[in-house]
Amino acid sequence: MGRFFLKGETIVSSTDIPDLIDFDSLSSILESERKSLLKINNFSQDDEGFVRSTEDANKILETLKFIQKDLSTLFGEFPTLMGLFDTEFVAFEEFIQRDFILDILFLEDCMIPEKEMFFFGQDGGLNPNILELHLKTLRDWIALKKDKHVANQTLIKDNFNIDMKSQAMECQCVACQADFRTRLREYLYDQCVEIVNAGKAKIEEVFETGKGDVSELYTDMQKSLDKIFHSVRFKLKRSTVNRLESQVKSYMREIFTAPSELAAKQKNYLVPFFKKLMVQEELNQDLITDEEYDRFLAQLNTNIWRNDRFLEREFKKLLKSVMFLKRKDISGKILQDYLGEFWIHSQARTITRKIIYHMGPTNSGKTYHAIEALCQAKKGCYLAPLRLLAAELYDKMNTKGVTTTLLTGEEIIEVEGATHYASTIEMAKLHEYFDCCVIDEIQMITDSQRGWAWTRALVNVFADEVHICGDASVLNLVKKIVELCGDVLEVRNYERMTKLNVENRPITLGELQKSDALIVFSRRNALKYKTDLERLDFKVSIVYGRLSPEVRREQARKFDQGETDIIVATDAISMGMNLPIRRIVFSTLTKYIDSKEHPITESEIKQIAGRAGRYQRYPTGFVTCLQKEENGLDQIRDALEATLEQQDKCMVGPDLEIFSQVNEALESNGLSRLRLSEFLRLFNTMIFQLPFFCVDLKEMIELAEMVEDADVGNKLTSAETFGFACSPVNLGLLEHVQYYVWILNNYVTGNMIHNEKIDFKSGDIDYLETTIKCVELYQWLSRHFGKNLFVFDEQDLLHNKGQAIEQLNTLLSDKIVPTCSSCGTKLSDKSKFAICEECFKTRRFRNNRGSQRGFGNKPGREGDKGPESGPNNNRNRGPRKFDRRPGGQKSGPGAGGPPGAPGGGSDNGPRRRRKRSNFKK
Structure with missing residues (x-):
């Protein structure tokens, strides 16, 4: 197995260094090659001088043999140095091609014709001394590059420091660049861990001695970490810095949050502190239970180390929530009634619904049968987990003649006279009556982030017949909810319509085949494997979470219609994407959550693996899985053979209706209204009747507090505040948060909010992903608030967004190939050379090859200073200008070797002028 290194946009292995020709074999047939060249080009006897003699060609061949063997040895040991040779001289793969060598031997005046480097003598002549000089020059280049590379590697690995700069490194090969970035990340992480450990030791000392302020120590530690990240903001990409920061925060959470030993010591300090506050408020110290303290401290996360003033403020918020819930007066009863038994206060309780559970694994046809029932209904709706699926059903149902409107947070396509809706589950119309409703992927009801939307839909959708589709893991939960709601349940079991076989062995990347899906669990790996597969001549589609639905849809379409061979996808593929996949290949069976590696669950393996196979096709x-995944096939077999365990947690979350109902009930009883953040904290504090549990409201509370801080004058209505708090903001994406805050502040102050166009010509994938997400947030907010204050032309916005999506699709779909080093045009998928065919022909056959007036110092030419001057890269010069003389002679400096050197001046014998037009080989 060879070593692998990055080279530009591709991977270079030490086993991939191309083989050299058989020099001895070529030498033995040079005369016949020369005769063949003369014959093919119909040269007369007088024209033979245009083609170099076999004797001279052999001399050049001997020099080339030494040079190419030395280079091959160098690149075999250090593959990425080949990229430096490609850049400074010519693509090595081209340089060692037989046809290229024959051109040099018989037709060219120099060794590197493309850059006019290493001339053989004056006016096409041959000077053996100059050949020796060129050999020495290139051997010196090899030795220099090797020494610099080795020294640079030693510096990076053994003597690295934070002040080093990548652009100042003596070796700029991609291996050194990659190693520098890797070492910088490791160095920074080690430094951060050292700071965190030192902070931990100081805090432990405070707990032991009782002397010192732990919050001050923790703040100092954070400042030291912030200083480090600030110092490298221009040395690493923002995404790399963000990932590194996330890893450090994860390490800190292990030490400073529950159930760590240090967090337990902090709890022992905080609980008496909180009880003292309750005494000051004349409250019973037993008002807060130990379980409630644990929940509160867990929600605070690392904020348990903030100063007393902050902790007091947060604890008083908790107190207010707990007091509301535990009061024996009317306010406590209102909250218990509306929050404790939320399902009672639904319009759907006025009818007895029939719930039909289409239960089975993927590829069992369960959703198909549910949709067939939906299409037969007079009025119905389909609730999807993803915009992509909502759009797919919108297309499918309209094709079947069922007039359907698409309704998502970012996109509404109204169809006149529509009787059906296809929407994302969060956009469900709960107060509108339907004959039939389909809720897809019902097992999502247990999801800690979005599960509330499935619970809300199942409890509240106002339809006589509700079809739910999913696996068997939530059957008991569904039974319980149906029982609470007083509805009727019918379970229909389904089996796979296609067989699913685990292959006998794991595979390598090169063994992937057309119609395979390679499963990854991060955007970074998705892009990495896409590049690797394209290097193996596959056409690749790519799907991952940060892509907009339109981009995902187009990538999926290309795979579906055979325009691409393989799809590289994250686990987003498991959510109902209907694709013609013959084989699922897991790249790994673990994924990172909060910077920690976790094995994927048996349910996830079942769901993803189940996408393999397609009815009739x-x-x-x-x-299967890749070879690097040890015991991967055993894990897959165990997961597929396992019976799914019944889930016992069904997630609930707040909505505007409950928020409004609670405040109206409080006001009607002469009590104060709750702010949204207060209401959310109340909801978060509630202990619901089993099987209901509150979703993670941390992000929503954070957004609600941002809204309330911005709305100083209380100008926003409850609906507006709730709407902003529910916005689809990615709090882990700084640009997205900044854009959200900008819109929020302008909305609160009543300023017009203009949409800024995307630079759709950008070649930056990160930029396009982020700006498309920002535009989608703009669309969501403008639709949510009825376009109030949002100033934009919808057609222009959609057109500009569409152009950006098209560009992103192009960047993701196009194979990453090199461009021609001469004219910049994209090279073909099969190209093995650094220039295109046209430039190659032009360079190879153009007239008047030779030296150039005022060309500067080159080895073996006038003004040459020997090996120290090195090869000259003359790529950016303007066009050559020749001073033509009778007899094909040229004037001007640089016409031959150094004056006085053997073969220099005019002492090199008859000058040859190579005929270029119509040469054939």
């Missing part, structure tokens, strides 16, 4: 689906 692939009657048998296959699943």
Whole structure:
């Protein structure tokens, strides 16, 4: 197995260094090659001088043999140095091609014709001394590059420091650049860990001695970490810095949050502190239970180390929530009634619904049968987990003649006379009556982030017949909810329509085949494997979470219609994407959550692997993994054979209706209204009747507090405040948060909010992903608030966004290939050379090859200073200008070797002028 290194946009292995020609074999047939060249080009006897003699060609061949063997040895040991040779001289793969060598031997005046480097003598002549000089020059280049590379590697690995700069490194090969970035990340992480450990030791000392302020120590530690990240903001990409910061925060959470030993010591300090506050408020110290303290401290996360003033403020918020819930008066009863038994206060309780559970694994046809029932209804709706699926059903149902409107947070396509809706589950119309409703992927009801939307839909959708589709893991939960709601349940079991076989062995990346899906669990790996597969001549589609639905849809379409061979996808593929996949290949069976590596669950393996096979097209689906995943196939087999465990947690979350109902009930009883953040904290504090549990409201509370801080004059209505708090903001994406805050502040102050166009010509994938997400947030908010204050032309916005999506699709879909080093045009997928065919022909056959007036110092030419001057890269010069003389002679400096040197001046014998036009080989 060879070593692998990055080279530009591709991977270079030490086993991939191309083989050299057989120099001895070529030498033995040079005369016949020369005769063949003369014959093919119909040269007369008088024209033979245009083609170099076999004797001279052999001399050049001997020099080339030494040079190419030395280079091959160098690149075999250090593959990435080949990239430096490609840049400074010519693509090495081209340099060692047989046809290229024959051109040099018989037709060219120099060794590197493309850059006019290493001339053989004056006016096409041959000077053996100059050949020796060129050999020495290139051997010196090899020795210099090797020494610099080795020294640079030693510096990076053994003597690295934070002040080093990548652009100042003596070796600029991609291996050194990559190693520098890796070492910088490791160095920074080690420094951060050292700071965190030192902070931990100081805090432990305070707990032991009782002397010192732990919050001050923790703040100092954070400042030291912030200083480090600030110092490298221009040395690493922002995404790399963000990832590194996330890893450090994860390490800190292990030490400073529950259930760590240090967090337990802090709890022992905080609980008496909080009880003292309750005494000051004349409250019973037993008002807060130990379980409630644990929940509160867990929600605070690392904020348990903030100063007393902050902790007092947060604790008083908790107190207010707990007092509301535990009061024996009317306010406590209102909250218990509306929050404790939320399902009672639904319009759907006025009818007895029939719930039909289409239960089975993927590829079992369960959703198909549910949709068939939906299409037969007079009025119905389909609730999807993803915009992508909502759009797919919108297309499918309209094609079937069922007039359907698309309704998502970012996109509404109204169809006149529509009787059906296809929408994302968060956009469900709960107060509108339907004959039939389909809720897809019902097992999502247990999801800690979005599960509330499935619970809300199942409890509240106002339809006589509700079809739910999903696996068997939530059957008991569904039964319980149906029982609480007084509805009727019918379960329909389904089996896979296609076989699913686990293959006998794991595979390598090169063994992937057309119609395979390679599963990854991060955007970074998705892009990495896409590049690797394209290097193996596959056409690749790519799907991951940060892509907009339109981009995902187009990537999926290309795979579906055979325009691409393989799809590289994150686990987003498991959510109902209907694709013709013959085989699922897991790249790994672990994924990172909060910078920690976790094995994927048996349920996830079942869901993803189940996508293999397609009814009638692939009657048998296959699943395997890459070779690097040890015992991967055993894990997959165990997961597929396992019976799914019944889930016992069903997630609930707040909505505007409950928020409004609670405040109206409080006001009608002469009590104060709750601010949204207060209400959310109340909801978060509630202990619901089993099987209901509150979703993670941390992000929503954070957004609600941002809204309330911005709305100093209380200008926003409850609906507006709630709407902003529910906005689809990615709090982990700084640009997205900044854009959200900008819109929020302008909305509160009543300023017009203009949409800024995307630079759709950008070649930056990160930029396009982020700006498309920002535009989608703009669309969501403008639709949510009825376009109030949002100033934009919808057609222009959609057109500009569409152009950006098209550009992103192009960047993701196009194979990453080199461009021609001469004219910049994209090279073909099969190209092995650094220049295109046209430039190659032009360079190879153009007239008047030779030296150039005022060309500067080159080895073996006038003004040459020997090996120290090195090769001259003359790529950016303007066009050559020749001073033509009778007899094909040229004047001007640089016409031959150094004056006085053997073969220099005019002492090199008859000058040859190579005929270029119509040469054939």
